[in-house]
Amino acid sequence: MIGRVTQSSMARDFLGHVQSLQARSAQAQNHVQTQKRILAPSDDPGGVARATRLRSEDADLRALHETVGFGLSVLGAQDGALGEASSLLTRAREIAAQTANGLTTPAQKQAAAAEVAEIERSLITLGNTTIGGRHVFGGLATGDAPFVSLDDVAFDANNPYGGPTDPFSVRTGQDGATTRLTTPGDEVFGDSILALENLRQTLLAGNAPTAELDALATAADGLSLEHASVGARSRALADRGQEILGSIQTAREEIGEIEDVDLVEAILDLQRLQSALEATLVSGQTLQQSIVDYVRL
Amino acid sequence: MAIFAPLSIGRSALLAHERALATTGQNIANAETPGYRRQTADFAAQGGSQGFGVRVIGVEQSIDRFLEAQLLRQQSFSAGAEMRRDILDRVQELFPVEGPSVGGALDAFWSAAQRLADRPEDLAVRGDLLSRAEGLAARIRQTAGGLARQQREVDARLVGEAEEVNGQLGKIAALNDQIVGAEAGGERANELRDQRAAALLEVAKHLEVRATERGNGSLDVQLESSGVSLVIGGDIQKLVVDAGPTNGLDGNPLSSVGVRLTSGVVIDIPGSPGGAVGSLLTLRDVDLVDRAGELDDFALALRDSVNAVQTDPAATDLDGLVGTELFAATGAGDFAVTLSDPRGIAAASGTNSGDNTNALALLDVRDAPQATLGSATLSDYYSSVQASAGSAARLAFDESTVEAAAQSSLLGRRDAVSAVSLEEEFTDLIRFQRGFQAAAQLISVSDGLLGDLMGLVRG
Numbered sequence: 001m002i003g004r005v006t007q008s009s010m011a012r013d014f015l016g017h018v019q020s021l022q023a024r025s026a027q028a029q030n031h032v033q034t035q036k037r038i039l040a041p042s043d044d045p046g047g048v049a050r051a052t053r054l055r056s057e058d059a060d061l062r063a064l065h066e067t068v069g070f071g072l073s074v075l076g077a078q079d080g081a082l083g084e085a086s087s088l089l090t091r092a093r094e095i096a097a098q099t100a101n102g103l104t105t106p107a108q109k110q111a112a113a114a115e116v117a118e119i120e121r122s123l124i125t126l127g128n129t130t131i132g133g134r135h136v137f138g139g140l141a142t143g144d145a146p147f148v149s150l151d152d153v154a155f156d157a158n159n160p161y162g163g164p165t166d167p168f169s170v171r172t173g174q175d176g177a178t179t180r181l182t183t184p185g186d187e188v189f190g191d192s193i194l195a196l197e198n199l200r201q202t203l204l205a206g207n208a209p210t211a212e213l214d215a216l217a218t219a220a221d222g223l224s225l226e227h228a229s230v231g232a233r234s235r236a237l238a239d240r241g242q243e244i245l246g247s248i249q250t251a252r253e254e255i256g257e258i259e260d261v262d263l264v265e266a267i268l269d270l271q272r273l274q275s276a277l278e279a280t281l282v283s284g285q286t287l288q289q290s291i292v293d294y295v296r297l
Numbered sequence: 298m299a300i301f302a303p304l305s306i307g308r309s310a311l312l313a314h315e316r317a318l319a320t321t322g323q324n325i326a327n328a329e330t331p332g333y334r335r336q337t338a339d340f341a342a343q344g345g346s347q348g349f350g351v352r353v354i355g356v357e358q359s360i361d362r363f364l365e366a367q368l369l370r371q372q373s374f375s376a377g378a379e380m381r382r383d384i385l386d387r388v389q390e391l392f393p394v395e396g397p398s399v400g401g402a403l404d405a406f407w408s409a410a411q412r413l414a415d416r417p418e419d420l421a422v423r424g425d426l427l428s429r430a431e432g433l434a435a436r437i438r439q440t441a442g443g444l445a446r447q448q449r450e451v452d453a454r455l456v457g458e459a460e461e462v463n464g465q466l467g468k469i470a471a472l473n474d475q476i477v478g479a480e481a482g483g484e485r486a487n488e489l490r491d492q493r494a495a496a497l498l499e500v501a502k503h504l505e506v507r508a509t510e511r512g513n514g515s516l517d518v519q520l521e522s523s524g525v526s527l528v529i530g531g532d533i534q535k536l537v538v539d540a541g542p543t544n545g546l547d548g549n550p551l552s553s554v555g556v557r558l559t560s561g562v563v564i565d566i567p568g569s570p571g572g573a574v575g576s577l578l579t580l581r582d583v584d585l586v587d588r589a590g591e592l593d594d595f596a597l598a599l600r601d602s603v604n605a606v607q608t609d610p611a612a613t614d615l616d617g618l619v620g621t622e623l624f625a626a627t628g629a630g631d632f633a634v635t636l637s638d639p640r641g642i643a644a645a646s647g648t649n650s651g652d653n654t655n656a657l658a659l660l661d662v663r664d665a666p667q668a669t670l671g672s673a674t675l676s677d678y679y680s681s682v683q684a685s686a687g688s689a690a691r692l693a694f695d696e697s698t699v700e701a702a703a704q705s706s707l708l709g710r711r712d713a714v715s716a717v718s719l720e721e722e723f724t725d726l727i728r729f730q731r732g733f734q735a736a737a738q739l740i741s742v743s744d745g746l747l748g749d750l751m752g753l754v755r756g
Contacts, residue, residue, distance in 0.1 A: 006716035007328060009709050016705055041389045041687025042694060049684035052400050056676040059404035060663070063411035070415050134418075134651065141651025142418050164649040170415055171657055174664050178657065259394075291720045295727070 007290075014284055021277040028270040037261040047258045054258075058251045060174070061244050067170050068241040074181045075234040077136045081129045082188075082227040088119050088126075089192055089220045093213070096199055100210045113203035120196045121150050124160070127189045137185035139164030146185050147193075157197035161186035172240055179237055188226050191219040302347075304743040309350030310736035313340060316353040317729045321722050328717040332495035334358040335717050336487055358487050361714045365494070368707045369501045369508070370521075373572040375700040376502035380576040382690075382697040384451060388588060389690040391443040392683040399440055399595075400679045402433040407663045413644055414656035418615065423639035430623060430634045437596050441589065441629035445546035448585045451577050452545060455552050458574050459536040462503045466518070466533040468496040473515040474531040480514045490514075500527075505571025522568040525556050536574075537563050546589050546630070551581065584689060589629070591682045596629040598667045599675055606662060607636075612643035612655040619643070620655075 031037055041048045098104065099112050127147040129136050138146030146163025148155045163185050169178040195215040202209040317338040327333040336356050343349035392398065409422075409429040416422045472493040479486035493516060500506055505521040511530070518528035527534055534556050541553030554574065555563045569575040606612070607620040614620050620643025626632040636642065646654035666672040673681065 003710075003713040004718065006712050006718040008716045009712035012705070012708065012712070038394055040386075040690070041392055041394060041683055042386070042690035043687075045684040045687035045691055048394055048687055049680045051394070052680035052683055053677060056400065056404050056680070059408055060411075063408040067411060067415050132416075139649060139651055140653075141649055143651070164651065166647075166649070166652065166654075168651075168653060169657065170653075171411060171660050176661060176664070291723045295723055 007287075010287055014280075014287060017280050018277070018284075021273060021280055025270065025273040025277055028266065028273050031261045031266045032263070032270055035261055035263060035266075036259050037266075038259045044258075051255050051258045054251045054255045058248060058255070061248045061251065064172060065241060065244045065248070067172060068237055068244065071170050071172070071179055071181050071237050072234060072241070074131055074136055074140065075230055075237065077129055077131045078182075078230045079227070079234065081126045081136065082223060082230060085123055085126050085189070085192065086220065086223050086227065088123050089196075089216065089223060092116060092119050092196055092199060093216045093220065096209045096213055096216055099203060100208050100213060102208065104208070106206050109203045109206055113200050116196060116200040116203060117150065120193065120200065123189060123192060123196065124148075124150060127161075127185055127193075135163060135185075136182060137163075137188055139166060139182055139184065140168040147189070157194050159186075160193045161190060172237070179233065179240070181233075183226060183229075188223070191215070191222050195219045301743060301747055303739060304747065306348065306350035307736050307739035307743055309343065309352060310739065311733065313338075313351045313353050314729050314733040314736055316356075318726070318733065320356055321725045321729060324717045325719065325722050325726075328719060328722075330491075332491050332498070333717070334360055334487070334491055334494075334715040355485065356487060358485075358490070359715050361711070364707065364711050364714060366507075368704075368711055369498065370505065371700070371704050371707050372498055372501040373505040373521075373575075375697075375704045376573045377571060377576040378693070378697040378700040380573045381580060381693040384447070384577075384580050385584065385686075385690040385693045388444070388447055388585065389686040391440050391447075392686045397436060398683075399433070399436045399592075400676065400683065402429070402436040403599075403676060403679060405429045406433045407660070410656065410659050410663070413642065414653045414660055417644035417653040417656050418651050420639055423615075423642050423644075426642060427634065427636065427639050430636075433599075434624065434632050434634050437592070437599075437629050437632040441546070441592055441596075441632070444585055444589045444592065445630065448546050448551075448581055448589075449549070451581045451585065452551050454577055455554055455574065456538050458503050458577065459538045459554065462500055462527075462574075463533070463535045465496045465499045466527055466535065469493055469500070469516060469518060469528050470531050470533045472496065473528070476514045477531075486514070501572065503572045503574050505575065520556075520566065520570055522571060523566060525564070525566065527556070529559070532559055534558050539563070545581075546585070554578070588682070588686060591678075591685070593628040594669060595675065595678055595682065596626055596632045598669050598678070600624040600626050600632070601669075602662045602665065602667065602675070603659065606655060606659045607643050609643065609646075609655060609658070611646050612658075613645045613647065613650070614643045615640040615645075615650055617648060617650065 030039065038044050038047055038051070095112050095116060099109055104112070124147045127137050128145040133142050134140040135142075135146050141164055144162075147160055148162060161184070165184050165186070167180050167184060168182040169180045171177070172179045195212060195218075198215065199209050199212045202212060317340070320336050320338040324335055336358055338353045339355045339357055340351055341354040343352050406426075406429045409426040412422050413426050472489055476486045476489045476493065479489060497506070497508055497516070497518065500518065504527075506518050506527065507521050508516050508518050510516050515530045516528065517526065517530065519526050525534070527536075537555045537557045538552045539555070540550040543551050545551045553565065554570070555565050557563045569578065603624055604622045607623045610619060612620050618641075621636060621641060623634060623636050623642075624632065625635040644656035644659075645652035646658075663676070664674060666674060667678065670678040
């Protein structure tokens with residue numbers, strides 16, 4: 001209820017309205033220029049807390065995605081090596097089959113032994129495959145090669161592997177989710193190397209390697225199984241990578257929904273406030289009306 | 298007894314209307330004087346068994362005492378709320394939405410830890426983790442430093458507030474003496490009272506006060522919450538700001554605000570003094586301390602959880618040695634990285650330097666609920682501290698808006714009672730001008746009649 005009106009009360013009211021509109025107009029301008037509705041935590045404390053948590057998640061997801069890429073490259077290197085190893089073992093089994101019949105001459109057996117030695121050396125080299133200086137069958141450690149060379153005096157076919165015995169895993173999700181990248185080398189190639197060495201020794205001794213046929217078959221199956229496991233883990237990791245990309249997208253969209261301003265709405269708001277401001281300023285003319293202009297004393 | 302009744306009546310009318318015109322003139326002249334309250338000349342007819350004319354028996358101010366008291370209280374609320382809004386707005390800037398923040402630095406640290414778990418033997422990756430740790434430590438220290446600096450600034454403001462209050466109290470006391478002297482003759486000293494009321498309103502911005510007027514016109518002022526006197530007649534009891542018993546976040550003493558009594562003893566102000574001073578004290582001792590405490594809790598939880606992994610007895614660094622602590626701190630203010638050699642990061646468990654088991658354990662800390670943080674993860678806790686700072690600022694902003702509206706409304710109501718309306722004054726000018734002219738006519742007529750009378754006597 002307006003009682004007695006005075007110049008000072010009219011001026012105060014007018015200024016109050018103008019300043020309030022100016023402040024709201026400045027805020028609206030800010031929104032249009034930055035396209036953000038949140039510029040400080042006080043603008044929306046709950047929203048800011050959510051956005052900060054989402055940003056944190058986004059950073060983690062991006063780091064996880066890098067890990068997925070790394071994991072895929074390690075598994076890819078293993079896949080290649082295991083493929084070649086399988087071929088080598090196939091050739092060794094052919095040699096064993098051929099020399100197991102009684103028709104092979106001692107000289108042929110010696111030649112076969114030499115070829116098996118080469119196969120062994122190649123397999124050992126595959127066992128020492130590296131990626132970025134790290135041994136893919138040696139727990140991804142750097143340093144000395146995990147498999148001892150055939151020509152080394154320390155070579156022992158029963159124990160050819162001197163590397164780490166624990167698998168290497170990487171973090172691929174929150175709350176402790178990991179993916180195993182490596183299998184210890186002795187588990188992958190141990191059987192194969194022993195079988196090949198036994199084959200070689202049998203041939204060098206001039207005997208028929210009938211006993212070694214089964215051992216070679218078992219070793220070959222073992223390699224196949226590991227190869228399949230690598231393939232499966234690789235596919236799972238690739239799927240996880242896609243999932244992560246999706247989550248990153250979602251997180252960014254959610255952040256946008258919280259923080260971004262609807263530009264059309266913001267511009268309309270600004271226009272509305274500026275019209276109101278103009279109207280208020282025009283109404284200021286009434287401040288000038290006074291009895292002083294009309295009364296001549 | 299007048300010589301000639303109509304003449305003396307006319308004279309009284311002339312003087313009264315002249316006084317009224319002067320009062321109207323005073324109103325017009327002071328229409329825009331802050332704190333000026335409109336004055337009205339009170340006419341009273343004089344007479345006993347017959348009329349003796351008119352007298353201005355006093356010039357009254359249009360004042361609603363209840364409204365004035367309400368306005369005094371509201372001034373304290375508004376000033377206090379504005380102070381809170383100001384300071385809390387600055388505090389929330391330490392927890393920004395975008396740009397460098399503790400939260401962002403923590404995320405970068407965890408990303409570097411993720412890379413370490415992939416490549417534990419890579420010196421560049423290890424170096425990167427250390428540098429992210431340094432970045433995080435720096436950001437924590439900076440935020441803590443910002444809070445400490447804010448607290449120190451708030452504390453320093455108390456000195457300025459006390460000075461302003463004491464200045465105004467001095468004015469009130471001096472005006473008390475002047476008013477008592479001026480009103481001893483029986484007339485109210487309106488202009489002096491206006492000045493005193495304005496000084497009191499100024500004091501109310503800084504402290505919540507109440508004022509009681511004595512019979513002789515002197516105004517006593519006391520603190521509202523505790524009744525401690527600030528002005529007693531012509532004497533004042535000043536606010537004193539001295540180094541107090543507690544230290545601030547920066548380790549240096551905080552001030553305590555007291556009142557120096559006329560006896561010379563300085564007493565503490567019991568309870569909250571209200572107004573801007575009250576707000577400053579609450580901000581300094583509660584809000585800022587709470588925020589700093591939360592940041593300390595965060596820093597110590599970070600230190601302990603990361604160090605526990607780094608110094609695990611089964612964990613080894615690149616040279617096969619047990620790890621040493623990564624972070625050292627007594628709180629957020631001195632949070633620092635104590636490991637300088639990247640080789641010292643204990644990423645492995647056991648003798649294989651290519652192992653990453655301990656690096657994976659470090660990553661588990663990211664998602665681990667922290668017992669000292671109410672089972673929140675480190676990241677979630679930081680975001681809740683940020684939200685707290687934002688909520689406090691939001692609340693302060695809203696409260697200050699509400700108080701400002703209340704103040705504006707009260708000022709409007711006071712204006713309706715006490716402010717000058719030029720239309721009113723001009724109308725009064727016309728009235729009193731006519732009255733003056735009529736009184737002059739009466740004198741002229743009386744003079745003529747006297748002349749006629751003299752003529753009769755002279756013959």
